[in-house]
Amino acid sequence: MRPLGAELEQELLKVRGSYCYKHEDKQVQLYCHDCNENICVLCFAVKHRQHQTVEIPEVAEKLRSKIDGDDNLVLSGMNAVRQRSDKAKDDLEKFLSQVETAEKIVVEAGEATKRLVDRQVNECLLELQSIKTESTKQAKIVRDQLQLALVVMESFHTYSRELLDKGRPNDVTRAAVELHKRATELMNNDVTSVQYRPPHVTFLPADVTQVKCLRLIGNVAVATEKQSGIQIIVFYRAVLIRCMIILHEYLVM
Numbered sequence: 001m002r003p004l005g006a007e008l009e010q011e012l013l014k015v016r017g018s019y020c021y022k023h024e025d026k027q028v029q030l031y032c033h034d035c036n037e038n039i040c041v042l043c044f045a046v047k048h049r050q051h052q053t054v055e056i057p058e059v060a061e062k063l064r065s066k067i068d069g070d071d072n073l074v075l076s077g078m079n080a081v082r083q084r085s086d087k088a089k090d091d092l093e094k095f096l097s098q099v100e101t102a103e104k105i106v107v108e109a110g111e112a113t114k115r116l117v118d119r120q121v122n123e124c125l126l127e128l129q130s131i132k133t134e135s136t137k138q139a140k141i142v143r144d145q146l147q148l149a150l151v152v153m154e155s156f157h158t159y160s161r162e163l164l165d166k167g168r169p170n171d172v173t174r175a176a177v178e179l180h181k182r183a184t185e186l187m188n189n190d191v192t193s194v195q196y197r198p199p200h201v202t203f204l205p206a207d208v209t210q211v212k213c214l215r216l217i218g219n220v221a222v223a224t225e226k227q228s229g230i231q232i233i234v235f236y237r238a239v240l241i242r243c244m245i246i247l248h249e250y251l252v253m
Contacts, residue, residue, distance in 0.1 A: 031059040102220065109217035128201065135198050142196040149191035156182060 019040075020026045026040035034051040044053060156179075163175060 029056060030054065031056050033059075106217060106220075113216050124203065128203075131199065131201060139196045139198065142194050145194050146191055149186075149189070153186055156186060 018027050020028050020038075020043060023040050023042050026042050028038035028040050030039050030041070030044055030048075030053045031037070032039050032044075032048045032051045032053050035048065038056060039048055039053070160179060163172060163179075167175075
């Protein structure tokens with residue numbers, strides 16, 4: 001589909017291009033190399049007599065060759081730009097893939113470090129629980145012994161006071177020797193020597209400044225374009241493994 005009058009407009013443009021823009025009734029026949037323009041005979045006679053002029057069809061063939069050469073150069077430049085654009089696209093895709101891989105490894109390293117720390121936390125908590133259980137057990141044994149001794153001594157005290165306060169003389173004489181022996185046994189059995197000495201428990205946390213210096217999950221290394229031709233991010237697995245070993249050795253100390 002073309003708008004009405006389009007063909008006529010194109011023809012008029014061609015016609016206009018064949019006529020001199022200074023002398024509209026004259027057709028251009030010559031090309032002035034000094035002014036780089038098409039001119040008519042009248043223009044030549046008035047202004048371009050001393051200039052180098054050639055008939056348009058003759059110079060057109062030479063200019064066609066020059067235009068074709070320039071176009072080939074531009075086409076070659078287009079191919080170079082297109083190749084560079086494609087390479088930039090490929091390099092970007094490789095770069096993004098490397099970054100994505102590094103991100104995954106960072107997360108994996110972080111999770112591994114967390115699991116290691118969690119295991120150490122659980123070990124410390126289990127150790128504390130064991131210490132607490134054993135110490136509580138010892139405390140109960142000592143307390144039971146003391147409570148038993150206290151019950152026996154209270155029973156002796158109650159009976160002795162009852163005898164002294166309400167007993168008849170013959171009751172006192174009959175029980176005095178046995179009570180004395182019992183009192184001697186109670187006093188010789190010094191239950192106060194049984195003592196509960198709980199252990200002194202503390203926790204010494206790792207030196208955070210030292211742990212920070214370990215770079216627990218590794219390091220991100222960036223190579224510049226001068227070094228590799230493209231900016232890349234490389235995550236060193238060897239560094240990660242070494243850091244994990246150092247962290248494990250540090251935490252189990």
